[in-house]
Amino acid sequence: MATIPDTPTAAVEIHGLHAAYQRQPVLEDINLTFPAGLWTAIVGPNGAGKSTLFHVLTGNMKPLRGTVHAFGHPIAEHRRAGHIAYMAQREAIEWDFPVSVWETVMGGRFGHMRRDAWWRRYMPARWYHPRHGDAVRDALAAVDMLGFSDRPIGALSGGQKKRVLLARALAQQARILLLDEPLAGVDPPSEQLILDVLRGEREQGKTVIMVTHDMPSARRYVDHVVLINRVIRGAGRPDDMLSDAKLAALAIARVESTAREMAPAASPLSTALDR
Numbered sequence: 001m002a003t004i005p006d007t008p009t010a011a012v013e014i015h016g017l018h019a020a021y022q023r024q025p026v027l028e029d030i031n032l033t034f035p036a037g038l039w040t041a042i043v044g045p046n047g048a049g050k051s052t053l054f055h056v057l058t059g060n061m062k063p064l065r066g067t068v069h070a071f072g073h074p075i076a077e078h079r080r081a082g083h084i085a086y087m088a089q090r091e092a093i094e095w096d097f098p099v100s101v102w103e104t105v106m107g108g109r110f111g112h113m114r115r116d117a118w119w120r121r122y123m124p125a126r127w128y129h130p131r132h133g134d135a136v137r138d139a140l141a142a143v144d145m146l147g148f149s150d151r152p153i154g155a156l157s158g159g160q161k162k163r164v165l166l167a168r169a170l171a172q173q174a175r176i177l178l179l180d181e182p183l184a185g186v187d188p189p190s191e192q193l194i195l196d197v198l199r200g201e202r203e204q205g206k207t208v209i210m211v212t213h214d215m216p217s218a219r220r221y222v223d224h225v226v227l228i229n230r231v232i233r234g235a236g237r238p239d240d241m242l243s244d245a246k247l248a249a250l251a252i253a254r255v256e257s258t259a260r261e262m263a264p265a266a267s268p269l270s271t272a273l274d275r
Contacts, residue, residue, distance in 0.1 A: 009036040010034065011037070011070060011175070012032075012057065012207075013032075013033050014030050014032040014033070016029060017031075018065050019053075027049045028231050030066065030228075032226065033235075034209055035224055036071070036207050037207060038202065039208040039209075039222045040207075040208065040210070040223065040225070042225075043213075043225055043228070043247075043250070044227060045250065045251060048229040049228060049230050053228070054211065057075065057084065070176065078175070078176070083174050083175045085174035085177050086169065087165050087169040087178065087180060088165065089180045095153055095156075096154050097153070097154075100153065101153055101156070101164055102140075102150065104153050105139055106171070108170075109172070136167075142197055143166050143170070145160065145164060145167060148164075157187075159190030162186045163194070178210075179208070179210040179211070180210075181212060181213070182194055182212070183212055195217060202223075218242060219242050223238075224236070224238075227241055229250060233249070
């Protein structure tokens, strides 16, 4: 676990963020800072807005209002520059699509390819700039999947699929890594490998931000924890944020929030009778 400085540099700053699906609020007045060069875990119950927050950071969702900056500039600039890599949940990928492991990870290089000579974009894969192949090879080696390069992604086990998704994010060589449930549904060896890789990325100065329900791993590995349930319920060191009392309060808040959502709206007649 890295030492958090008293005044950490901000990798991502969020101010007054609101987001909704079909007018149903999901995130409300989010004000949050993710420290640069540290490993942050986002913790909250299902439906708390964790994945929605990532959709906003990756540009896949437009917030109702609010601002998001990365390293002092609008986050859209960093997305265009390839400085932000996103590892989606395994369920978000179409695994039956007939592509190989190598081709899947190479997809993480497309943002960088836009900066290549124009003619390379229209040529077969063998004409890609060598640095793209080097990045893919290094990423697959980091997750111990280089020997599976030619295998169809649909033929992989659950843990292997997670490793490929992580390799795709690593191949982007981004300053910020966003990982949505990277430890969910994996075997113990794959879980340990993923944790070791992420620790290595943090030690190289990368900012790692992951959504997780794995409290033991969060307590052991991460530097910073954000508790969320539509609003920010707390942010700080793992020992403080992941205490039994804090997690119990977060669960109670979710139950109360769900009860409010399910409560039928009062009709004019019932309101009149109540009076």
